[in-house]
Amino acid sequence: MRTCRLIMISNPDLFHWTNPDILRRPFIASPDGGDFTYRDLLRLVGCWRGFIRRQGYVKHTRVALAMSDSPHTIAATLALWCEGHIACPLNLHWPAEARGTFLSDTLGADVCIAFPPADLHLMKGAAEPPGVGLSRNDIAMLLYTSGSCAAPKGCCLTLANLLGNAMAALRNMPLGMGDVWLLSLPLFHVGGWGIVLRTLLAGSALALPDENSPVPARVTHVSCVPTQLARWFEHGIDLSGLDAVLLGGAPIPGRLAEGATHRCIPLFTTYGCTEMASQVSTTRPCDSGDIESLSTAGYVLEGHEARISEAREIWLRGPCLATGYWQNGTVVDFRNAEGWYPTGYFGYFDRAGRLCVLGRKDNLIISGGENIQSEQVESFIFESGLVSRCVVVGRDDMTWGQRPVAFCEWLEGGDEEELVTYLMAYLPRYKIPDAFLPWPAAEMRRLKIDRRMFQDLVQPRALNNAR
Known part of the structure; x- marks a missing residue:
């Protein structure tokens, strides 16, 4: 077996953006200049904290969020963490019956918030500055896996998992305060929260998708899956002015990587999973334009460990690994006897040390x-x-x-x-x-x-x- 080197990462401050120099900056950038600032976010978090306190939740209450991707979903999640509760974003595309089953049987959520309260703006915000009411090793979020090959499973992610992954990603792909990352992945998906947390830690901005403009003005960074990128190519969307396009979530056809290179698009390829709180490996800035590098999933990020088992399966561990799956009121450990998370994916390291993902074990056809x-x-x-x-x-x-x-x-x-x-x-x-x-x-x-x-x-x- 081969293992990459483990490097520990520092402890980031989730609420460093309450610094006066950042509060005036845009948190959600609008093409027309009508920005939602960090000060607006701070006010909204305060309103949500007031609402949550009024409900009288016991600490560590599991609160399902069945809301669309908006400032409210982000603010409500931050407010839940401030008050010591667990956020559980739900996939609004699930049928109502499936959502009900997850809420009652699988998740066992104590309460579900389906839309912002009508009187939220009248709530008296918390007087004290925001701070996390959870320890770094408390469960902060239950996020469901994509379920593309099996039933979705709820991953129990701590703040240490979520923030550690965001910091590791930022060290590989730094963000500046003038950068704007398109929130192109939903907030019931770990990739969506990866975008939000990287943005908060960097003090940069988000942009919300626009049906009339897949990549709105001012956007500098985009995360997408191969299907999205292929559609943008088909519709002639110009991405050459971006600083980074992060591509993952599915096998990446070589033709797609070549198309990005020919269009002078700064492409990064990545492999990640909910169990590791988002990115596991990603190509480096110097790899953009190198087809050989872009045909891999890049280098394992700092703070992560990856190993290829004797059966060619990718195993993972490290401080970003979730504590387990939530099953009917219990956290079930998914690590094997050796302390690793077996991903169910075949893979290998190439001669340069880059991770190459071949496919899922359960996608193997024996004929x-x-x-x-x-x-x-x-x-x-x-x-x-x-x-x-x-x-x-x-x-x-x-x-x-x-x-x-x-x-x-x-x-x-x-x-x-x-x-x-x-x-x-x-x-x-x-x-x-x-x-x-x-x-x-x-x-x-x-x-x-x-x-x-x-x-x-x-x-x-x-x-x-x-x-």
Whole structure:
């Protein structure tokens, strides 16, 4: 096994932005100049603290937040931490029944706030300056994993986890007070909170997404998944003026990295997970434009440890590792007997020490005794230039056990015969999908692929029902 070197990180102050020099600066930058300042944030946090105190919550109350991405969600979370409570952001895209199940059974939340109180602006704010009412090792947030391959799990993240990860990311990609990071990832996702916390620690600003302008004016930094970046390319969005584009959340096609380089976009590739409070590894500023570097997940960040097990699985540990999963009122430790978190991803370190992520263990298709990694086949399908999106899953087969099947969203002019011809030049025959199915309408707007849904669609019962 190979392990990277562990470097401890310092203890950041979450509320250093209450410094008078920062209070006048924008916290949420508006293209028209109507900024929401740090002073506005301080007032809003005070109002939320007044509201929370009026509710009489017992310390460490779990409070579910079912609100849209807005200053209120950020201020409410900071206020909960000031008062010693646990914030539990909910995915508003979940069906109401699913949210109810998580609230009552899985999360066991004591209360749910679905919208700001109408009289919030009348609340008397807390008189004392804000300060965290939790110890650094108390659970501060329950964040659910994406659940792209399994049921979502609630990660118990402490302030030490969250702030430590944000500081490690800032050391690799520094932010200045004049920088503006687009809040392009939702606040029920660890990536969204990574953006917020890095911004707060740096005293820089956020920008909220605009339906009419994917990358609003004044934005300098963007986080996105490959699907988002591909869409921006398709719509001719100019990103060359940005200081950084942080790309992760899914395997990154080489064609996409090359497209960014040709467009002079300062691209950073990254690998992260909820269990480590966001980023695990990221390329360095000097790697931008280097296709070889951008085909990896970069170097493991300070304060993290990564190891490749004998079974080629990526293992993680360090001060940013969550305390466990929340399951029916109990924190369940997910570390193995050796004290590591086994991620479920295959990977390796290249000769330069960069982490390379191959794919998930549960995306491995075994066909006639041969191993087929779904992500490898998907990467070659992407490289053909014939599709904008694809996913490969295994379909049960009486002869071979399983056979690969691909769902494709075709680009104009793309067709199956041309794609098969392309794949046969690069892949052995047993890795080429037996069928190429159209991209489901239900998945058109999703940025993160739900592999379980695709897996269900190719099983015999689903296919029979579809006929």
